[in-house]
Amino acid sequence: MTTDKLQRLKDLLGEVWDIHMAAAVLGWDQETYMPPAGAQARGQQLSTLGRIAHLKFTSEEIGRLLEDLAPEAADWDPDSDEARLVKVTRREYLKATKVPPDFVAESAKVASRAMMAWREAKAKADFSIFEPHLARIVELRQEYANFFAPYEHIYDPLLDDFEPGLKTADVQRIFNALRPQQVALVRAIAERPQVDDAFLHQPFDQQKQWEFGVEVITKFGFDWQRGRQDKSAHPFTTSFSVNDVRITTRIDPNYIGTGLFGTMHECGHALYELGVAPELERTPLGHGASLAIHESQSRLWENLVGRSRPFWEHFYPRLQETFPAQLGNIPRETFYKGINRVQPSLIRTEADEATYNLHIMLRLELEIALLEGTVAVKDLPEAWNAKMKEYLGVVPSDDAQGVLQDIHWSMGSIGYFSTYALGNLISAQWWECIQADIPNLNDQIRNGEFGDLLAWLREHIHRHGAKFEPQELVEKVTGRGIDPAPYMRYLYAKYGEIYALEQ
Amino acid sequence: MTTDKLQRLKDLLGEVWDIHMAAAVLGWDQETYMPPAGAQARGQQLSTLGRIAHLKFTSEEIGRLLEDLAPEAADWDPDSDEARLVKVTRREYLKATKVPPDFVAESAKVASRAMMAWREAKAKADFSIFEPHLARIVELRQEYANFFAPYEHIYDPLLDDFEPGLKTADVQRIFNALRPQQVALVRAIAERPQVDDAFLHQPFDQQKQWEFGVEVITKFGFDWQRGRQDKSAHPFTTSFSVNDVRITTRIDPNYIGTGLFGTMHECGHALYELGVAPELERTPLGHGASLAIHESQSRLWENLVGRSRPFWEHFYPRLQETFPAQLGNIPRETFYKGINRVQPSLIRTEADEATYNLHIMLRLELEIALLEGTVAVKDLPEAWNAKMKEYLGVVPSDDAQGVLQDIHWSMGSIGYFSTYALGNLISAQWWECIQADIPNLNDQIRNGEFGDLLAWLREHIHRHGAKFEPQELVEKVTGRGIDPAPYMRYLYAKYGEIYALEQ
Structure with missing residues (x-):
């Protein structure tokens, strides 16, 4: 029965x-x-x-x-x-x-118009074009939250759509612990001599960039019988079954970083989906646990693996072979520092590992203030610029480079951004466990071997799909909840050395 | 109300x-x-x-x-x-x-198994592997027909799925008039010296073949804002809206005909779908009228245009420019004759314009006999070979080259084949009307201009979508029903000249 x-x-x-x-x-x-x-x-x-x-x-x-x-x-x-x-x-x-179907339909209609307005506003660097649309979106998000009343915080139901079970207070606690350390790190780096990365910005043959990316992710374990890669303006990963996971990449003809790290990033997402236990398919458990857990996978492969020294000990000779004119005279160590250069900048999607989370915290704080009503939509550009100054020390010259840079709000997505930063934190938590479980991991990576790493991720994370809530999964695997300490340890170790920071 | x-x-x-x-x-x-x-x-x-x-x-x-x-x-x-x-x-x-849903499900299951058996049977050239599956398919098709009893002929309901309103008796009458003329033509050609087409069978760069096909169909009027072309093992056309019609092509590295004429053929299908009146979209009228009418479009562009002398007067210099090593020394007239070579052969999909319909008639007669029960499935290979001998004068050495060559029956598609031949006939009927309405059509084609031709097809055929049944549409446009005479006039005019037949 x-x-x-x-x-x-x-x-x-x-x-x-x-x-x-x-x-x-x-x-x-x-x-x-x-x-x-x-x-x-x-x-x-x-x-x-x-x-x-x-x-x-x-x-x-x-x-x-x-x-x-x-x-x-x-x-x-x-x-x-x-x-x-x-x-x-x-x-x-x-x-x-x-959530009443009429509300869903109204939200979709508002978002569709808002996206058009946002595109125009961004093109003209004129926030006033987008402002009334965003105001309506904020209203609708407040209304949405109220379908789930009572709540501890009005932002909770929004966050819960992306991170099941996570509360606003959790994220605030995590970010409050993180923020001063991140700001301090960025300031310390700013006082040191800058590393060079000009060699990354020159013409690189697009087909060769593509093929190098394919070579790397094939070694990671991407299974071409069960997936493929195509090109798109904005790279993404999507899944049609556990045996058909698609990634896309974007190649910049004049900068090697976009295609290279983008491909590894999406591969990280794809390996997660490809690793979900087949018996969970065709149920709500048959995909990744949350956006943050997903991001912990993509960032792990992109950054903890792909921007590490052991990784390039293996791959740099191949990269030099592929681009002798561009990289033949660039020593490996110079390349390693170049791809890890820290530089506070205006645009989130171009941010390095040390500054990225600060872009996210700014957005989270503003989203919460909008929902609470403590910042009005019309005052948003000013609030944005003030926080940029405070956290990153840079201020956009116009709103296209500032408050208008991301598409998310125009789509009605409020509550999404923090998952990016949480993913970074979680990736470092996994990494400490993995290093403990696979003591010779660095040697394996140095030899271009990723099988044990992927097997670990499959066993501890991938196969469970969405069975566990994100906090629960992190606790189950690492013994504690989401915690910024490992990420900060990782950043200080890496950049302390690259920038010869005082300990 | x-x-x-x-x-x-x-x-x-x-x-x-x-x-x-x-x-x-x-x-x-x-x-x-x-x-x-x-x-x-x-x-x-x-x-x-x-x-x-x-x-x-x-x-x-x-x-x-x-x-x-x-x-x-x-x-x-x-x-x-x-x-x-x-x-x-x-x-x-x-x-x-x-049709009861259970019957549909059962048919799908039988077809899925039958396709696997057919693949194996074809690979091993062993009809006995496929025989029990085909027997079951014939039973199911008889059962299917009986859902629509009473009928004039048991084959009627099957045909009606592909050609609304058309009766078996209509097709038999048309084919009975056609068959002796086609057989006589093929025999007459066989007595004349054969033309050379060896130059078509040599290595042609695949990318250049692709680009030449694109150049041709762009001139035909294929709108790349509203469609695209990709590669697939078996070329086809599919439509996702009147503004998104996809074609595929297959390029043979050692024979230029496959890609060249395949691309034009699918473009003909695509132009039809792209020409349906937008106001018919999202209704059962929003696509082509029937498979035969569809085929009349693809064959018109592939054969009446693409294998014509005026067409190559325009395009042959470009083709020679593209493939100077292969075609630089081949005169246009030699090329024209080569692409129109008539040669009775075993495989339908490789058949020329003069023999193609005979392959179809054979299949129609066998399908009807199977449905009527006058030929048993086990006797099918023998019946096939006898008809090949009678109509085309060639006999397959094994069943892979004979009764097992097409996938259609294994998919449960019985009633489909005649639409290919009907499409040929109808294409020639349109052509006579078009020649009358656009007296300088040949000059236009000679100049690489296809705008008036496409406009005529849009006005008289495409825009109507599926509003009219195929016979009705043909009558509306040409003043009479489906009629083999124009096609035979076309074949005799073309081949009479190429093979210098006595009139």
Whole structure:
């Protein structure tokens, strides 16, 4: 009886999953190959699939099955796939059914207009064009939060969409501990002689850049039978099944960093999705646990592996061979320092490891203030610039380089940004555990061997999919919750040496 | 009231359309870019979308709306979009609701196994592996036909799926008139000295082949803002909206004909879909009228344009420029004759214009005999070989080159083949009308101008979408039904000259 109900639940969830996967294929095509005129119909197709998936997921039958299964599930092993399936599905079901379909439709319409306004505002560096749209989005997000009242903090329900179970107070506590240390590090580096990275900025053949990236991620363990890479304006990873995970990359003909580190970053996301246990597929557990956990994977491969000295001990000769004219005379150590150069800058997506989190903290603080109503939308550019000055010591000359730089808010995504910084922190937490479990990891990397590393990630993180909430997973693996200390230890060790900082 | 009901019908049909379009994107990806391991999940996703679309289309609400609208629609202009929408939707609704979902599922399962068996049978040239599967498919097709009893002929309901309104007796009458003339033509050619086409079979750079094809179809009027071309093992055209039509091509590195004529062929299909009136989109009228009408477009661009003398008067210098080593010393006239060489052969897809239809007639006759039960599946190879001998004078040395060559039957598609030959006939019917309406067409083609031709096709054929049944459309445009005479006039004129036949 229970078995029947569980199977019926899985069948219904599988159908919803298939629709989401179909939508993912349409989204991938939209960003990679779709001809320009195809956009309007594609929007309609995605909206239809989204509506059908929502209606099917919020059906009374799924609600009833969850009700029926809940008491029995209480007796199951709480970490079993089945218990977690019921728990996570119930959580998502309750969230999905609390938001009226009309509200979802209105939000989509507002976001669609806001994105157009944002593009124009950014092109003209004129915040006033975007301002009324953002004001409406903030209102809608406040309204959204109130569907989930009571809450500790109005920002909690927004954060919860990206990081299940995480509270605003948790993130504030973590970031408050982190901020002074990050600011101090950046200031200390600023007082030291700067390293050179001019050699990274010169023409590099695009096809060779592509092929080098492919060579690297093939060694990482990217399985070309179960995935592929294409090009897109904004790199991303998407998954159509555990056996079909797609990444995209962007190659800059005049700067090698974009393609190289972008490819490793997306590969990190892809390896996560490729490592989810197949038996979790076609259920809400069949993908990564949260955006922060996902980012902990992409940043681990991009930074902890890809910007490390052992990595380049293996790959630099190959890179020099590939680009002899550009890098033949650049010593490995110079290259290593160049790719790790710290330079406070205006744009988040171009920020280095030492300054990146400061861009995020600024955004989180402003998002919270907007939601609380303590900063008005019209005062946002001023608040932005003041925080840039305080945290990074640089101030944008116009709003295109400042408050208008990111697309997220125009899409109605408020609550998303902190996941990037949390991902950085978590990646360093994994890294300390991995170093303890694989004592000769650096030697392996020096030999271009990544099998043990990937196996560790699969065993401890990937295979669980979304069974555990992010904080829970971090605790399960590292013995404590999300913690900024390992990341700061990592930054101080790395930059202390590169910039010869006093200890 | 009527307006409300019509709008509601359109909304429901639009939703079904969106799901079909999403499935088309998934199908396109499957044939172009999907990594091998993605196949299993893709099958499940397509099956889910297909089931949802079927359930939504056969919903009681659509049935009721059609019932309610029928009496009023009788008073509308019968050629109006609205009247045709109700008529065509009603027809498709009645067909869809007559077939039980269990039967559809069983057919899909049988076909999936049969395709695997067919692949093995073809690889081993052993019909006995495929025989029991084909026997089951024939049984299922007989059962399928019986859902639509009473009928004039058991083959009628099958044909009707591909050519709405066309009867087996119509096709038999057309083919009976055609067959002796085609056989006589082929025999007459066989008695004349053969033309040379060895120069077509040599290495041609693949990228240059691709670019030349792109140049040609750009001149045809293929709009790259509204479509694109990719590569696939079996070329096809698919449409995701009137503003997003995709074609694929296959390039043979050692034979220029495959890519060149394949690209023009698929472009012909694409121009049709790109020309459907936008107001018919998201309804059952928003695509081509039938497979035969579709084929009349692809064959028109491939053969009547692409294998014509005026066409090569324009393009041959460019082709020689592109491939000087291969074609620099081949006179245009030699090239023209080479691409029009007639040679009875074993494989349908490689057949020339003069012999192609004979391959089709053979298949139609065998399909009808299987459905009628006058030929048993086990006797099929023998029957095949006998007809090959009679019509084409050649006999396959094994069944891989004979009865096992096409995938269609293994997919459960019986009733499909005749549409290829009908398309040839219809293309020549259009051509005679076009020549009358655009007296200087040959001069235009000689100048590489295809605008008037495309405009004619749009005006008379494309924009109507599926408003008219194929026979009806042919009659509307040409003044008579499907008629083999223009095609035979075309073949005799062309080959009479190439092979210096006696008149």
